[in-house]
Amino acid sequence: xxxxxxxxxxxxxxxxxxxxxxxxxSNSASQSFFWYRQDCRKxxxxxxxxxxxxxxxxxxxxxxxxxxxxxxxLIRDSKLSDSATYLCVVTNAGNMLxxxxxxxxxxxx
Amino acid sequence: xxxxxxxxxxxxxxxxxxxxxxxxxxxxHNTLYWYLQNLGQGPELLIRYENEEAVDDSQLxxxxxxxxxxxxxxxxxxxxxxxxxxxxxxxCASSLQYGNTIYFGEGSWLTVV
Numbered sequence: 001x002x003x004x005x006x007x008x009x010x011x012x013x014x015x016x017x018x019x020x021x022x023x024x025x026s027n028s029a030s031q032s033f034f035w036y037r038q039d040c041r042k043x044x045x046x047x048x049x050x051x052x053x054x055x056x057x058x059x060x061x062x063x064x065x066x067x068x069x070x071x072x073x074l075i076r077d078s079k080l081s082d083s084a085t086y087l088c089v090v091t092n093a094g095n096m097l098x099x100x101x102x103x104x105x106x107x108x109x
Numbered sequence: 110x111x112x113x114x115x116x117x118x119x120x121x122x123x124x125x126x127x128x129x130x131x132x133x134x135x136x137x138h139n140t141l142y143w144y145l146q147n148l149g150q151g152p153e154l155l156i157r158y159e160n161e162e163a164v165d166d167s168q169l170x171x172x173x174x175x176x177x178x179x180x181x182x183x184x185x186x187x188x189x190x191x192x193x194x195x196x197x198x199x200x201c202a203s204s205l206q207y208g209n210t211i212y213f214g215e216g217s218w219l220t221v222v
Contacts, residue, residue: 008149043113043200043213044152087151095208096165099151 001026004090004100012106017078021103023088024070032095033064033071036087038102044087047073078107111135113214115201121220127189130217134182134203141178142211143169143186144200152200152213158184159207191221 006023013019025033033050048055050062050071061074075082088100114133122128134141139160144152155174157165160181169176173192178184188195198216 004151041218043215045213046210089151091208096154097211099153101150 002101003027003098004088006088006100006103008101008103010104010106012108013078014108015078015080017107018074018076019078019105020072020074021086021088021105022070022072023100023103024068025088025090025098026069027090027092028066028069030069030090030092032091033062034089034091035060035062035071035073036089036099038085038087040084044099047086075105078105080107080109083107113201113203113212115199115214115217117217118215119218119220121222122191124193124221125190127187128191128219129188130186130199130201130219132184132186132201132214134184134201135212138203138205138212139181140204140207140209141184142202142204143176143184144202144213146198146200146216148197155186155199157207188219191219193221195219196221 085102
């Protein structure tokens with residue numbers, strides 16, 4: 001079993017739709033959680049951290065469920081520019097980052 | 110401020126040939142990482158440097174891969190000899206300190222034919 005698992009997608013949604021991705025992690029001792037965004041043929045970039053209390057940044061909401069060991073990313077009012085691959089990232093006690101395989105999102109007009 | 114700079118951006122080589130990738134991290138960043146990313150997968154750590162010291166190279170295939178970070182700034186990653194399975198994107202990243210936000214370069218795309 002992979003340490004961090006994501007549905008690879010693609011998720012095809014129309015503009016304006018709400019879409020949610022989940023990510024599960026296997027190490028219960030994982031400490032920090034992030035979502036990165038990676039555009040086609042580009043480098044990953046930090047989208048947002050995920051806090052235990054959940055956090056929101058504009059149209060993006062991230063949540064953590066430690067009991068079930070998953071994190072989620074919700075995107076409201078999808079834009080064409082949201083089309084990308086979203087990488088779930090988990091760190092262990094040693095601060096080592098482990099990336100999921102990514103979920104591909106395609107927003108269509 | 111300049112980001113992480115990598116070169117070459119793209120490289121096509123024949124199998125058994127050597128190849129080298131260069132990385133210039135963000136100025137002042139002490140921690141430098143080399144990641145490997147295969148198509149449809151997330152990045153996987155190959156090696157991490159704290160200044161000039163390689164502190165985590167457990168995932169680096171040492172029979173053919175080598176890396177160095179002279180003077181604790183720029184770094185090179187070398188593959189010799191390259192194999193078909195080495196075709197991937199090699200991402201360099203840096204952070205101010207270990208545990209801080211990681212910033213990636215655009216990657217070096219390697220195709221081994």
